[in-house]
Amino acid sequence: MNNILNIQNLKKTYHTKEKETIAVEDFSLSLADGEFVALVGPSGCGKSTILSILSGLEEKTDGTIIYQNKKMGYMLQTDALFEWLTILDNCLLGLKIKGELTDEKREYVISLLKKYGLGDFLNSYPSHLSGGMRQRVALIRTLAIKPDILLMDEPFSALDYQSRLAISDDVFHILKEEKKSLIMVTHDIAEAISMCTRVIVLSKRPCTIKKEFLISLTDFSTPIENRKAKEFSHYYEEIWKEIDHES
Amino acid sequence: MSHEHKIYLRKIRQEKIFIHFCQFLLLFLLLGIWQFAADKGIIDSFISSSPSKVWDTILSLYDSGTLFHHIWVTTYETILGFFMGMTLGVLVAVILWWFPNVAKVLDPYFTVLNSLPKVALGPIILIWCGANQKSIILMAMLISVIVAILNIYQGFQKVDSQKIKLMKSFDANKWQICFYLIFPNSKKNLMETLKLNISMCLIGVIMGEFLVSKEGIGYLIMYGSQVFNLNLVISGVVLLSLLATVLYTVISFIEKIYIKKD
Numbered sequence: 287m288n289n290i291l292n293i294q295n296l297k298k299t300y301h302t303k304e305k306e307t308i309a310v311e312d313f314s315l316s317l318a319d320g321e322f323v324a325l326v327g328p329s330g331c332g333k334s335t336i337l338s339i340l341s342g343l344e345e346k347t348d349g350t351i352i353y354q355n356k357k358m359g360y361m362l363q364t365d366a367l368f369e370w371l372t373i374l375d376n377c378l379l380g381l382k383i384k385g386e387l388t389d390e391k392r393e394y395v396i397s398l399l400k401k402y403g404l405g406d407f408l409n410s411y412p413s414h415l416s417g418g419m420r421q422r423v424a425l426i427r428t429l430a431i432k433p434d435i436l437l438m439d440e441p442f443s444a445l446d447y448q449s450r451l452a453i454s455d456d457v458f459h460i461l462k463e464e465k466k467s468l469i470m471v472t473h474d475i476a477e478a479i480s481m482c483t484r485v486i487v488l489s490k491r492p493c494t495i496k497k498e499f500l501i502s503l504t505d506f507s508t509p510i511e512n513r514k515a516k517e518f519s520h521y522y523e524e525i526w527k528e529i530d531h532e533s
Numbered sequence: 534m535s536h537e538h539k540i541y542l543r544k545i546r547q548e549k550i551f552i553h554f555c556q557f558l559l560l561f562l563l564l565g566i567w568q569f570a571a572d573k574g575i576i577d578s579f580i581s582s583s584p585s586k587v588w589d590t591i592l593s594l595y596d597s598g599t600l601f602h603h604i605w606v607t608t609y610e611t612i613l614g615f616f617m618g619m620t621l622g623v624l625v626a627v628i629l630w631w632f633p634n635v636a637k638v639l640d641p642y643f644t645v646l647n648s649l650p651k652v653a654l655g656p657i658i659l660i661w662c663g664a665n666q667k668s669i670i671l672m673a674m675l676i677s678v679i680v681a682i683l684n685i686y687q688g689f690q691k692v693d694s695q696k697i698k699l700m701k702s703f704d705a706n707k708w709q710i711c712f713y714l715i716f717p718n719s720k721k722n723l724m725e726t727l728k729l730n731i732s733m734c735l736i737g738v739i740m741g742e743f744l745v746s747k748e749g750i751g752y753l754i755m756y757g758s759q760v761f762n763l764n765l766v767i768s769g770v771v772l773l774s775l776l777a778t779v780l781y782t783v784i785s786f787i788e789k790i791y792i793k794k795d
C-alpha cells in the first residue's frame with residue numbers, strides 16, 4: 287500500500303508563562319490513500335494539537351512529517367461560518383484567500399453544493415440553515431480547495447444526536463465519493479468505529495499511541511448501517527477499556 | 534391572515550398611536566404649564582423665559598439671518614470632528630490589533646486619557662491653536678477619538694478564535710484576516726461607536742464654542758448667559774437638542790441601511 291502521509295515520532299511542547307506543557311510525546315502514523323482513521327483519547331490529551339500541526343497552524347517541536355505533496359483540509363470543531371457572507375461566498379473563502387478563484391473552481395463549488403442538497407441556499411445566509419446543513423457547508427468550504435486529506439476535529443460535537451448520525455452519514459458519503467482520506471478526532475467511540483477502518487487510542491497527556499484497532503465489520507456500508515454490525519459492540523468495549531477515563 | 538392575527542396587529546398599532554399621543558400630550562402639558570406660570574407671574578420669566586419668548590427669539594434670529602448660520606457652523610464642526618475622530622480611531626485600532634506589543638505599551642496611557650475629562654484640555658488647545666474653528670474641531674476630535682479607539686479595538690478582539698484559525702488554515706496573511714474577517718465582523722460594533730461618537734463630538738464642539746465664543750449654537754448660549762438674556766440661552770439649548778436628535782437619527786438611518794441584510 288502506498289502511504290500519502292508519514293508521521294514519525296511527532297512531539298509538541300507548548301510554552302506558557304506558568305509552565306511547559308508536553309502535549310504530544312510520541313506520535314507516529316502512516317496514512318494510506320483513501321483511508322479513514324479516527325483518533326480517540328481523553329480530553330486534553332493532545333488530539334487537536336496533532337491536527338493543528340498537520341494543518342500547519344502550529345509548529346512541531348520534533349519529529350518528521352512527510353506529506354508526499356498532499357494538501358490538507360482542516361475542518362474545525364465549530365462550523366465558523368461567516369454570518370455576513372452567503373453560503374456560496376463562505377464556501378469560496380479559501381479559494382479567494384489563496385488567490386485561486388477561477389470560474390471553473392466556482393462551478394465546482396456550486397456543483398458540490400447542489401450535489402449535497404444545498405442548491406437552494408447558495409445565496410442564503412448561514413443563519414437560515416440548520417446545524418447539520420451548516421456542517422455540510424463547512425465541509426464543502428474545506429473541500430473547495432481540493433484537499434487530499436481531511437482533518438476533522440470533533441466535527442459534529444456541537445450537534446444533537448439525530449443530526450450527528452445523519453451528518454456523519456453525509457460526510458462519509460461525500461468523502462468516499464470525492465475520494466478523500468480522513469483523519470478524524472472524536473470522543474464518540476461509536477462514531478469512530480462506524481466511520482473509520484482504523485481507530486487509534488491515545489494515552490492521556492503527554493500523548494502517545496496506546497493501541498491501534500483495525501476495524502473490519504461484516505457488511506461494511508454506511509455509518510448508520512455499520513452500527514448494526516455484529517462486531518460493533520465488541521470493538522466498542524475493547525476501545526472503551528483502552529481509553530484512560532478520568533476518575 | 535387569520536382574524537386573530539388582524540386583531541393582534543390592530544392592537545399593536547393602537548398601542549403605538551396611544552404612546553405617541555401621550556408623548557405629545559406630555560410635551561404640550563409641560564410647555565403649557567411653563568407658559569401659564571410665566572404669564573401669571575408664578576415664575577419670573579426674566580430668569581426662566583417662556584415658550585413664547587423662546588419662539589420669538591428663534592424667529593428674530595431667523596429674521597436677522599443668523600439662525601441657520603449658527604446651526605450650520607455647529608453642524609459643520611461636529612461632522613468634521615466626527616469624521617476625523619472616526620478615521621483616526623479606526624486607523625489606530627488597526628495598528629493596535631496589528632502590533633499587540635504597541636497595544637500593551639500604550640495600554641496605561643489610554644486608561645489615563647480615557648478617564649481624563651477632556652474638557653480640561655480645552656484651554657491648552659485654545660492657547661496652542663488660537664481662538665478659532667481649528668481649536669473647536671480639534672476638541673471635538675480629541676473627545677471622541679479615545680473612546681473610538683478603545684471601542685473599535687475591543688470589537689476587533691472579540692473575533693471568534695475559531696474563525697481566525699480557519700483563516701490561518703487557508704494560509705491567510707494579516708491583511709486578509711483584517712479585510713475578510715476583522716472588519717466585517719466588527720460592523721455592528723462600528724455602528725455603535727458611530728452613534729456614541731456623534732454625541733461625544735457635539736459635546737466637544739459646544740465646549741469649544743463656549744471657549745472660542747465667535748459663532749455657533751454654543752456661542753449663542755454663552756453669549757446669552759453673559760448678557761443675561763435667558764431667552765437666548767434657552768433657545769440655544771432647544772436648537773441644540775433638535776440638532777442632536779437630527780444627527781442621531783441620521784446615524785441610525787445609515788446604520789439601518791448598512792446592516793439591513795441580517
Ligand SMILES: Nc1ncnc2c1ncn2[C@@H]1O[C@H](COP(=O)(O)OP(=O)(O)O)[C@@H](O)[C@H]1O
Nearest residue numbers: 300302307309328329330331332333334335336
Ligand atoms: N496554544 C497553547 N498553549 C499552551 N498550551 C496549550 C495550547 N494548546 C493546547 N495546549 C495544551 O495542550 C494540551 C493538549 O491540548 P489539545 O490538543 O487541545 O487536547 P485535545 O484536543 O485532545 O482535547 C492541553 O493540556 C492544553 O492545555
Ligand SMILES: [Mg+2]
Nearest residue numbers: 333334335439
Ligand atoms: Mg480538542
